[in-house]
Amino acid sequence: MAGIVWTEKNKCKQCYTCVRQCEVKAVRVKNGQAEVLTERCISCGNCVKVCSQNAKMVKSGIKETLDILSQKQFKVAALAPSFPAAFQAGDYKKMIAALKALGFDEVWEVAVGAQLIATEYEKLLANANPPIIGSTCPAVVNLIEKHHPNLIPYLAPVVSPMIATGRLIKSIYPGARVVFIGPCIAKKDEAEKVHGVDVVLTFQELEDVLTLSKIDIESPILNQDFDEPYFDSHIAEKAFRGFPVSGGLYLSLKDNFNFSRNTIVVGGKEGAVSCIENIEKTDFKPFFVDILMCNGCIDGPFFKNVNYFINWEKVEAFVQDNRGYAKNQESLRDFIRSFQDYSKVNLYRDFTNMQVSLNYPSETEIKKILSYTNKFTREDELNCGACGYSSCREKALAVYNDIAEKDMCLPFLLTKEMDEKKTTMEYNREMNAIIESSYDGIFVSDGDGRTLRLNRAFARFLDKPLESLIGMKAEKLEEERIIYPSLTYLVLKEKRRLTLIQETSSGKKILSTGNPIYDEEGHVSRVVINSRDMEELNRLSRESEEA
Known part of the structure; x- marks a missing residue:
């Protein structure tokens, strides 16, 4: 049940300002969204005042x-x-x-x-x-x-x-x-x-x-x-x-x-x-x-x-x-x-004990929570306060009480991001090497038919510098007779795998197969085309027959 103050869903951008500014830790971050814990909230309104996204709502x-x-x-x-x-x-x-x-x-x-x-x-x-x-x-x-x-x-x-x-x-x-x-x-x-x-x-x-x-x-x-x-x-x-x-x-x-x-x-x-x-x-x-x-x-x-x-x-x-x-x-x-x-006229009132007590974990449980963010010794506990808590252990206590999420740690997230970035870069280098070493021509466009990448084998088919083709749309490639008919356009239109023979501005004929790639919402987000030189295919066929 919502109290006097709550967070409007999807407006929260995980800046943790409300967590840092709440003196009674009445804000929980769950699934990337700040939630006001009514049973802990004192309705001071400070989180409303400091929220740059205007995500805090008031009754x-x-x-x-x-x-x-x-x-x-x-x-x-x-x-x-x-x-x-x-x-x-x-x-x-x-x-x-x-x-x-x-x-x-x-x-x-x-x-x-x-x-x-x-x-x-x-x-x-x-x-x-x-x-x-x-x-x-x-x-x-x-x-x-x-x-x-x-x-x-x-x-x-x-x-x-x-x-x-x-x-x-x-x-x-x-x-x-x-x-x-x-x-x-x-x-x-x-x-x-x-x-x-x-x-x-x-x-x-x-x-x-x-x-x-x-x-x-x-x-x-x-x-x-x-x-x-x-x-x-x-x-x-x-x-x-x-x-x-x-x-x-x-x-x-x-x-x-x-x-x-x-x-x-x-x-x-x-x-x-x-x-x-x-x-x-x-x-x-x-x-x-x-x-x-x-x-x-x-x-x-x-x-x-x-x-x-x-x-x-x-x-x-x-x-x-x-x-x-x-x-x-x-x-x-x-x-x-x-x-x-x-x-x-009664000018007096009573007060009520409404305390919500926290559960306190053992040292073993605290260490287990801290280890998730790579804090294994006291020196690892930076107590930087970026998460909104004054110390790593205070934040661990909040995690134990389901008030904070385990990965609410800026140094941990930065290290994790750097590691993921390094892994992604290595993966990209590997993929680039594979694509460039392919004897076949490979061509990739986005869901609007705009050229994203192609390997040098495909650029040779067109007899054009690779860099000059990046960003060109399928319609323009066809209109300027750089490659036609446009397989990219046909795949986007029919939303299925297609194979056909295309002709390039250099006079080559290539056998191309285009495959649509779908996003989570079912829309075509990429078209990947694999192409081979027809003359080369015919030569290989003749050599096979002669053998």
Whole structure:
């Protein structure tokens, strides 16, 4: 069963980039195609970002969104705090208008949810038993649940801003449908596991929905219909609108609780994985870890090929200008004080141990796997990393667990290719010697009748330099009366063995037999002709009779 991310068959070119870039080795190469192992995948989307062939597919939320928009229930679009980086400066008004035109009743900022959970983090940290690992990033949560379940007790049992926003909306508008829009792939996985939002769209999918609905965000008519559009959510404080940058959670917390400054901010897959591994395996025990799998949400997988620093600048400008709200709009803090059902908004969650353990081979089994790629001693283990694994033994472990193929080894493949090339060259030399030593004339063309090769005996029949005939087509050879009729043309036409007498430009008559050679699909790919000089054949016949 496909998960959130999978590989489209036959697009994969075996570059192993996704294998190298996957920190949890959730990509298996099988029969020359990369496969995403759902049970190991943390849905971070990095393989999507690095795949040069666009072979990685992501579960789409487009159909579900269009279904929701066609229904009568109250509908809310929830924009991730990173949205200013996805669009041009000032386009937030156009985006709100476009979302309303799609059929959404309200458009909210998920900065609202960020403010809600920050309050819960402050409570949690005031009475914490460290380490406390932030749970705002669903890819980090997946990393711990699937690969480091011993750390589940240290995950902050608080929902993400997306889920918090969705739950608040559903408390205010019972039965409402909520569509989250952002740059994150892991949010799609989170939405399926944790109640809060109904569908997750990436920014790219939002553009596709607008295109399908024939809504032009730049249309003057659209902007006239929604004069001065504002967000419908209550105004979140500035700090929470800056949540998508690395350290956004930590920077938003009020330092009104007494805790050690032993706090670490981690952004990026290498740092995140290393941090988690160190907490589990060493004495490294920070008080609080604000951790994201990307360098902030502004570096998410659907900000592909966009400058991180420009994204940061766009978000910061939006935060500082405090745009998007009417002057008389109520603050979130004031709304919470007056909202009677706020106590019913559950901002907490549980986590699940979903670990898939690897099987560990014996040293004998490891050596057997290594020997396949000619690694018999420690010196043979180059640990070059070209296969995507940090060492030959790590790759052998993957082979043992059916995650990698045995011949995924660049030095081995290069040596193998050189050996095969050497063998092929020797074979070609041998075949050339055999063909050239033949007393008979030998002529070979391709499936289009183009001359590929002929031996010198055949060239003598034609009284032409051998090199001048290479590449000539059968029709031209016949048209110029170099050799006629064209046996090559007749064999290609009738697709069977034929024998006939041909005449050459030198006046010779030759007895020729043409044989078609078929490819795997049943098409004639070569025509091979064997020819003898009729005069020579007659002479031999007379000598035989006289004897």
